[in-house]
Amino acid sequence: MSHQRLKSTLHALALSAMLTATSVMAAPQTQAQVQASPATQAAARQLQQQPTWKTVPTQQITASDVRFAYRELGQHNGGTPVLLLAHLAAVLDNWDPRIVDGLAARHHVIAFDNRGVGASTGAPANTIEQMADDAIRFIEAKGLQQVDLLGFSMGGMISQEIALKAPQRVRKMILAGTGPAGGPGISTVAGVANYDLIRATLTGQDPKQYLFFTRSAKGIEAGQAFLARLQERTEQRDANIAVGAYVAQLQALAAWGQKRPADLSAIQQPVLVVNGDNDRMVPTSNSYDLAKRLPHAQLIIYPDAGHGGIFQYHEDFVPKALAFLAN
Secondary structure, eight states, X not given: OOHHHHHHHHHTTSOOOOOOOOOOOOOOOOHHHHTOOHHHHHHHHHHHTSOOTTTOOOEXXXXXXXEEEEEEXXXXXXXXXXXXXXXXXXOGGGSOHHHHHHHHTTSOEEEEOOTTSXXXXXXXXXXXXXXXXXXXXXXXXXXXXXXXXXXXXXXXXXXXXXXXXXXXGEEEEEEESOOOTTOTTSXXXXXXXXXXXXXXXXXXXXXXXHHSSOSSXXXXXXXXXXXXXXXXXXXXXXXXXXXXXXXXXXXXXXXHHHSOOOOGGGOOSOEEXXXXXXXXSSOTHHHHHHHHHSTTEEEEEETTOOTTHHHHTHHHHHHHHHHHHHO
C-alpha cells in the first residue's frame, strides 16, 4: 500500500456521522431541592458546572524532552487519579465519553497522548517498554504519587509494564481487551488491523466497526452507537495519529507479541480483567491467561462482544469499574 493510501486509510478512523442532539426537559424541583441549604445548592451548581469529556480543555505538560497533551476531569473528587492508557492508533478523542464521564463522576481521571501521537511532541516510541517509561515520566511530571490504571488494548500492555517497572506508582489496574507479553495473536495485530482498515475504506465504514465489534446485529448496533459517541466533541478535537506513529506502534505490538512472557506473579496489585468473548484483535484467550497469572485478578467476559466489549457494555462496565476502584 502506498504512503498516501495508508494515510488516507488512517484518516478513515474518524467517523463522518455526527450524533443527533436531543433535547431534555428539566425535571421539576422536588421539595427537598427547594428546601436545600445555600451551601448544598452551591455545591450542586458547582457539580453541574464541571466540564465533561465533550468540553474539557486539552492541556500540555513537559516531561523530559516531550510536551504531552492531556485532559483531566473530576479533580474535585480527590483520591487516587485514574490514568487512561489508549489503544493502537488512538488519540484523546478515541476514548468513549460514557466511560470517561462515568469514572469522573467519582474519580479524578486523566488521559494523555503518547509521545509523538496526537498533539504530543517527540519521536513516537516503537516499544511497549518505551511507552511505559513515558507514562511514568508523565505521572512524575504531574506530581502524582500513585495512580490507578485503565489500559485498553495496547494501553493494557503498557499498564503491565508500568506495574513491573514502578510498582510503587500503581494502586489498582483495569486491563481491557489486552494480553500478556508473548500472548497468542498479539504479534499479528498489524495484519488484522490493516486488513480491516482496507475493507473499512472500501465499504465506507469506520474500521473500529470491524475491529472492536462483532458482526451480529447487536454488535453492529453497539458499534454504530459507540462511533457516534466519539463525535460528540466538536470543538478543539485532537489531531489524528500520523502514519509514522502508527507504524511505530505496530512495531511495538509485534515485538511485544514475540517477547518472552513476564512473571506476572510479581504484580501484587488488584486487577480487573475485562474483554468480549470474541476479540479478533487480541484473542480473548489472553484475558483468561491474564486472570490466571495475576495473583489478585477478577475477570469479566461480555457475551456477543469483541475487542471493544467495555464500550459495547459501558452501562454495565462503569458501575463494575467504580466498585472495583472503590474497594
